Amino acid sequence: MRLTIFWQRMADHFGAAYADSFARDYVMSDLGGRTVQEALDAGWSAKEVWRVVCSVMDVPSDKR
Incomplete structure (x- = not known):
């Protein structure tokens, strides 16, 4: 997954x-024990990272 797609999905789910x-x-x-940004930087x-966000934040399956 490209970072641009990742950030688009984050904005779609959480708001820009x-x-x-x-x-x-x-x-x-x-x-x-990291934030999303720290994990990406690491x-x-x-x-x-998107899979973890989806799991932890219960992102609906149609947005995964």
Whole structure:
């Protein structure tokens, strides 16, 4: 998954303004105690991070 697609999906689910805040502030144990942005910066693939976000935040299957 390209980062552009990842950020589009984040904006679709959380809203454009909140997606960035969520990515920088919400720490998830499934990402090793990292935020979305920290996980991406640490080398996690966008696809891996999106799967975790979907699981933790109960993103509907039609948006996955």
